[in-house]
Amino acid sequence: MDYAALSANLLLVSFIAYLVGTFFFGGAVKVSKTEKTYKDSMWGKIGIVVTIIGFVSQLGYFITRWIASGHAPVSNMFEFTTAFSMMLVGSFILIFFIYKTPSLGLFALPIAIVIIAYASMFPREITPLIPALKSYWLTVHVITAALGESILAISAVAGLIYLAKNVDLTKKSKERFWLEAVMFTVVLVLGFVVSSTAFSLSGYEADFTYVDKNGKASEMTYNMPPLFGMSEYEQLTTDTMKPWFEMPAIVNAKTLTTFVWSLFTGIILYILIRLIFRRPIAALLQPFAKKANSQLMDEIGYRSVLIGFPVFTLGALIFAMIWAHEAWSRFWGWDPKEVWALITWLFYAAFLHLRLSQGWEGKKSAWLAVAGFVIIMFNLVAVNLIIAGLHSYA
Amino acid sequence: MSKIKCQCGHENPFGTVLCEKCGRPLTDEAKKSEMVDMRYEGSARRSQTYKKSVIDKIWNFFSSVKIGVSIIIAVLTTSAIGTIFPQKFYVPVSGNDPSEYLEYYERLYGTVGKLYYQLGFYDMYNSWWFKILIGMLGTSIIIASLDRVIPLYKSLTKQRTKRHPSFMKRQRIYGESDVSDSDESLKNAEKALKDLHYKVKVEDGAILAEKNRFGRWGPYVNHTGLIIFLLGVLMRGIPGFYVDETMWIREGETREIPGAPGYLLENVDFSVETYSQGEADEVFGEALEKNGAIVSEFKSDVKLYKEKEGSLPGSSDVEFMKEYPIIVNKPLKFDGYSIFQMDYKTGELKTMTFSLMNKKTEQSVGEFTVDLNEPAKEYDLGNGTSIELMEYFADYDGIVDGQPSSKSPIPNNPAFIFNMKTPEHPDGEKSFVAIRQTLEVEPNDYEAKFLSAETRDASGLTIRKDKTLYILLLGGIVFMIGVIQGSYWQHRRIWIQKGSGSEMIIAGHTNKNWYTLKKDLDKVKEVATLPAYTDKQDKEAVIDTTEGETK
Incomplete structure (x- = not known):
C-alpha cells in the first residue's frame, strides 16, 4: 500500500472537514x-461530528506518514506545523466536551485551517532523519511540546472571542487597533499561502549564485520573482526578473x-475585504462572538493555560533538556529555539502570577493569552526561518 | 505585636484579615467590601504586617508578586535580546581574542553588531547582570513562597466548619433564602456532596464540604522544584562536579582524554554513512534528489583504556576497558563521564609523499614521505642524498610580516621549507613547497615534487561529567509534581448552613475553575432544596438564563 499517498489524501479530507465544521459551528x-441554549441546536452537533471526522482523518494522516517514513512525522516545518494544527483541533475537541461551547469551534477551526495551509507551503516530501534527530526523544519531546503549545493556543482562541465580544469597536481605541492588527496578521498568513500557491502553480524558478556570510560561494533557487538579491548574486536564469536590491x-x-510578496498579497486581500464589507474584520466577527459568555471564555482561557502549562513544561523544557543532553552533550545551550521556549514558559508563568495575585482577569488576561500565542508562533516561524540555530531543520 | 481577638473568641495573629476560625472580617476594609480576598484565606502575611526594619523592606520587596513578575519579564526580555545575533559560543571565531569577536560582529552586523558586542549582549547569558537577575528570581521565589505558604497552612488547618454569615456573604458564590425543611436539606446535601467525593464535616447545622485541599500546595511544591534546579546549576561551580572538554582524535590515534585523567581513548575507525538513493529511494527519493546526499550516521569505533594503578602518568602501562561505537544520541559512558560524538572531519591530510627530481634530467633520485603530524627532521634517501625539513607550517596562511605563518596545528594546508642535500650541493638547496606552489631563492637544480597524499578522518568528541544532573532532574520532577498538583486539582469548598429561622445560606469558593464548582453545586441542588446562588463575577449569567429559557 502506498502510505505516503494515502497520508496526503487523509490530510486533504481533514482540511475539508474543518472547513465544513466551521460552517456548522457558525x-x-x-x-x-x-x-x-446551544444544546438544542442540531447545527452544533453536526459541527462537532464533522470536526471529529476531520480529526480522525488527520490522525490517519499522521499515522500513515509515520509508517511510510519510519519516524514520527514531526521532523520538519511541514510535519511539525501540521501536527500542531492536529493537536489544536484535538485540544479544541477536549475543551468542547468540558464546556460545550460552539463559539470556540467557530474560531478555533479557522485557525487550524490557516495553520494547515501555512504548513503546506513548505516542502512536503518525506525526508530521512539527520543523525541528531535519530532518537526516540524526537517522538517524545516534539509531540509533548506541540501538544502543550496547542492547548495553550486554545487559551488564545478563547481570549480572541472574549476580545471580539468585549472590545468596543465603535470608538477609536488602542484595543480596537490591536484587535484589528491580530486579524491583519491572519490575513497576512493567507497572503503568504496565496502568493506561494500562485507562483508554485505557475512553476516560477529563478536560479542564482551568491556569496554567503562566511564568504563561501553558494547557489539558490527562488520560487517567487526575486525582489531582493542575495549578497554578490549572479543570475543564472536569463528570462526572469532582475532583483531590485542586493542585500548584505x-x-x-x-x-x-x-x-514582501506575502505582505503585498496580504495587504491587497485586506483592502479587498475592507472594500467588500466596508467594515474592519474585527467588526465582521463581532456578531459571531456576541453570543459567547464572557465569564465562560475567561474561564476557558485560564483553564487551558492551566492544562497546557504543565504539558508544555514537560515537553518543551524537561524532555528537551534530557534529549539535548544525550544528543548535544549539554542539557541547555542557549540555542535560540531553547531560549524562545524558555521565554514562552516565563511568559505563561507571568500570566499565571498576574492572574492569581494581581487579578488580571477578563480583557487583560485575554490580551495576555493572545500575546502568548504570538510568542509561540514567533518561535515556530521566525526562529526557524530567520534566526539560525540548531533547530533550523526546515 | 498584639493578637487580634475575634468575636468568636479566637485569637488571631496580628495582621489577620479574616478570622482563622470563623471567617469574620477583622479589618475595616474587609468589613466594607462586598467580596473578600480569599487568596491566602485572609491570613496574616509577614509582608503585609511588618514594614519597618530594613529586613522587613527586603522581605517585602522580594515577597511581592509584582516584583516577581517584573523580574520574570526582565529575564524574558533580556533572553530575547540574546537571540538577535548569535551568541559568542556559536560564532566561528577560535580563541579568546576580544578584538576578533568585535571584528566578527562588526563585519557581519555593522554598527548594530558592534554595539551588540560592546553592550555585552554577545555573551549575555554569562554576564554578571544576567546572573544577578536569575539570583533575584530565585530569592523572590523563596521569599514569596514562605511569606504565603505558612500562614495559608495555618488558616486552612484552623478553619471551622461553621462560619460567620458575614464571611459567607462575602464569597463570590453566595445564596440565601427560606427553605421548607432545612434539616432535610442539610441531610440530602451532605449525602450528595459525599457522592461527589467531597470531605464533608457537619457541625451544629452547618456543612463544610471540601475537596482537593492538597492542590493548594502545588505552587509551593513547584517553587521548591525550581529552587532545587537553580541550586543544581549553582553547584556546577564546585570543582570536580562538572567537566566540559572537547577533543579531536584522528583514526589510529590514541590520546589521553582531556578532563578525565587516567583514561585514554583510541579511535579505531571513523565512518560516515549517507542515505543512498538506491535503497532509500522508495520513500526518500524525492527529498534526496532535491537536497543531495543526507548523512544518516557518523560513528567512531573507539577503545577505552585506563592507566594501571601506580603507573606513572603518560606511561603506556594501560588496561583495556571497553570497545564502543559512539554515534550521535548514543554517547560512551564510563565512571560518570560521557563522551559524545559531536563533529567530524573527513579527508584530513595524514602524509604527503614527495619525489626528489633532478630538474635537468627529469629523473627521480628518491622518494620520501612526511608524516604531517609528526614530521621527521631529516629524510635520508641514500647515496649522500638527504632532505632536511627546516620548517613546517601545518596550516599555511600566507606571509605575515615577511614570515610564512600557520594559523593552526591541524594540517589543512601544509607548507614546508626543505633543504635538499645532494652530492652536487652538500650544503643543500633551499626550497619553499606548499600545495601547488614552489618558491626558490635562486634557481635550484633539484626540486621536491609532490607525488601523493594519504588522508584520514578525524572525529570531534565532547567529554562531559556532570554530577549535578541528578539534582537538576530531581528539581524537574518536583516542579512537575507541583505544577500538576496545582493545575489539575482545584481546592473547592462549599459551605451550607442554617441561618435564622427557616433561612438557609450557601457559599462556595474554589481557587480556580469556578465552572466546575458551580456544576457541583447544581448537582447538589438537584437532590437537596437549597437557596439559589449567584456568581458575583458573572454579570451575563442573568441574561443567559432568562434569554436562554425563552428560546
Missing part, C-alpha cells in the same frame, strides 16, 4: 441565542522576498 452560533550577506534575501 450555524450553531447563529441559531442559538446564547451559549447555554547576513540577510536571507529569498526569505525577505517571500515575506
Whole structure:
C-alpha cells in the first residue's frame, strides 16, 4: 500500500472537514441565542461530528506518514506545523466536551485551517532523519511540546472571542487597533499561502549564485520573482526578473522576498475585504462572538493555560533538556529555539502570577493569552526561518 | 505585636484579615467590601504586617508578586535580546581574542553588531547582570513562597466548619433564602456532596464540604522544584562536579582524554554513512534528489583504556576497558563521564609523499614521505642524498610580516621549507613547497615534487561529567509534581448552613475553575432544596438564563 499517498489524501479530507465544521459551528452560533441554549441546536452537533471526522482523518494522516517514513512525522516545518494544527483541533475537541461551547469551534477551526495551509507551503516530501534527530526523544519531546503549545493556543482562541465580544469597536481605541492588527496578521498568513500557491502553480524558478556570510560561494533557487538579491548574486536564469536590491550577506534575501510578496498579497486581500464589507474584520466577527459568555471564555482561557502549562513544561523544557543532553552533550545551550521556549514558559508563568495575585482577569488576561500565542508562533516561524540555530531543520 | 481577638473568641495573629476560625472580617476594609480576598484565606502575611526594619523592606520587596513578575519579564526580555545575533559560543571565531569577536560582529552586523558586542549582549547569558537577575528570581521565589505558604497552612488547618454569615456573604458564590425543611436539606446535601467525593464535616447545622485541599500546595511544591534546579546549576561551580572538554582524535590515534585523567581513548575507525538513493529511494527519493546526499550516521569505533594503578602518568602501562561505537544520541559512558560524538572531519591530510627530481634530467633520485603530524627532521634517501625539513607550517596562511605563518596545528594546508642535500650541493638547496606552489631563492637544480597524499578522518568528541544532573532532574520532577498538583486539582469548598429561622445560606469558593464548582453545586441542588446562588463575577449569567429559557 502506498502510505505516503494515502497520508496526503487523509490530510486533504481533514482540511475539508474543518472547513465544513466551521460552517456548522457558525450555524450553531447563529441559531442559538446564547451559549447555554446551544444544546438544542442540531447545527452544533453536526459541527462537532464533522470536526471529529476531520480529526480522525488527520490522525490517519499522521499515522500513515509515520509508517511510510519510519519516524514520527514531526521532523520538519511541514510535519511539525501540521501536527500542531492536529493537536489544536484535538485540544479544541477536549475543551468542547468540558464546556460545550460552539463559539470556540467557530474560531478555533479557522485557525487550524490557516495553520494547515501555512504548513503546506513548505516542502512536503518525506525526508530521512539527520543523525541528531535519530532518537526516540524526537517522538517524545516534539509531540509533548506541540501538544502543550496547542492547548495553550486554545487559551488564545478563547481570549480572541472574549476580545471580539468585549472590545468596543465603535470608538477609536488602542484595543480596537490591536484587535484589528491580530486579524491583519491572519490575513497576512493567507497572503503568504496565496502568493506561494500562485507562483508554485505557475512553476516560477529563478536560479542564482551568491556569496554567503562566511564568504563561501553558494547557489539558490527562488520560487517567487526575486525582489531582493542575495549578497554578490549572479543570475543564472536569463528570462526572469532582475532583483531590485542586493542585500548584505547576513540577510536571507529569498526569505525577505517571500515575506514582501506575502505582505503585498496580504495587504491587497485586506483592502479587498475592507472594500467588500466596508467594515474592519474585527467588526465582521463581532456578531459571531456576541453570543459567547464572557465569564465562560475567561474561564476557558485560564483553564487551558492551566492544562497546557504543565504539558508544555514537560515537553518543551524537561524532555528537551534530557534529549539535548544525550544528543548535544549539554542539557541547555542557549540555542535560540531553547531560549524562545524558555521565554514562552516565563511568559505563561507571568500570566499565571498576574492572574492569581494581581487579578488580571477578563480583557487583560485575554490580551495576555493572545500575546502568548504570538510568542509561540514567533518561535515556530521566525526562529526557524530567520534566526539560525540548531533547530533550523526546515 | 498584639493578637487580634475575634468575636468568636479566637485569637488571631496580628495582621489577620479574616478570622482563622470563623471567617469574620477583622479589618475595616474587609468589613466594607462586598467580596473578600480569599487568596491566602485572609491570613496574616509577614509582608503585609511588618514594614519597618530594613529586613522587613527586603522581605517585602522580594515577597511581592509584582516584583516577581517584573523580574520574570526582565529575564524574558533580556533572553530575547540574546537571540538577535548569535551568541559568542556559536560564532566561528577560535580563541579568546576580544578584538576578533568585535571584528566578527562588526563585519557581519555593522554598527548594530558592534554595539551588540560592546553592550555585552554577545555573551549575555554569562554576564554578571544576567546572573544577578536569575539570583533575584530565585530569592523572590523563596521569599514569596514562605511569606504565603505558612500562614495559608495555618488558616486552612484552623478553619471551622461553621462560619460567620458575614464571611459567607462575602464569597463570590453566595445564596440565601427560606427553605421548607432545612434539616432535610442539610441531610440530602451532605449525602450528595459525599457522592461527589467531597470531605464533608457537619457541625451544629452547618456543612463544610471540601475537596482537593492538597492542590493548594502545588505552587509551593513547584517553587521548591525550581529552587532545587537553580541550586543544581549553582553547584556546577564546585570543582570536580562538572567537566566540559572537547577533543579531536584522528583514526589510529590514541590520546589521553582531556578532563578525565587516567583514561585514554583510541579511535579505531571513523565512518560516515549517507542515505543512498538506491535503497532509500522508495520513500526518500524525492527529498534526496532535491537536497543531495543526507548523512544518516557518523560513528567512531573507539577503545577505552585506563592507566594501571601506580603507573606513572603518560606511561603506556594501560588496561583495556571497553570497545564502543559512539554515534550521535548514543554517547560512551564510563565512571560518570560521557563522551559524545559531536563533529567530524573527513579527508584530513595524514602524509604527503614527495619525489626528489633532478630538474635537468627529469629523473627521480628518491622518494620520501612526511608524516604531517609528526614530521621527521631529516629524510635520508641514500647515496649522500638527504632532505632536511627546516620548517613546517601545518596550516599555511600566507606571509605575515615577511614570515610564512600557520594559523593552526591541524594540517589543512601544509607548507614546508626543505633543504635538499645532494652530492652536487652538500650544503643543500633551499626550497619553499606548499600545495601547488614552489618558491626558490635562486634557481635550484633539484626540486621536491609532490607525488601523493594519504588522508584520514578525524572525529570531534565532547567529554562531559556532570554530577549535578541528578539534582537538576530531581528539581524537574518536583516542579512537575507541583505544577500538576496545582493545575489539575482545584481546592473547592462549599459551605451550607442554617441561618435564622427557616433561612438557609450557601457559599462556595474554589481557587480556580469556578465552572466546575458551580456544576457541583447544581448537582447538589438537584437532590437537596437549597437557596439559589449567584456568581458575583458573572454579570451575563442573568441574561443567559432568562434569554436562554425563552428560546
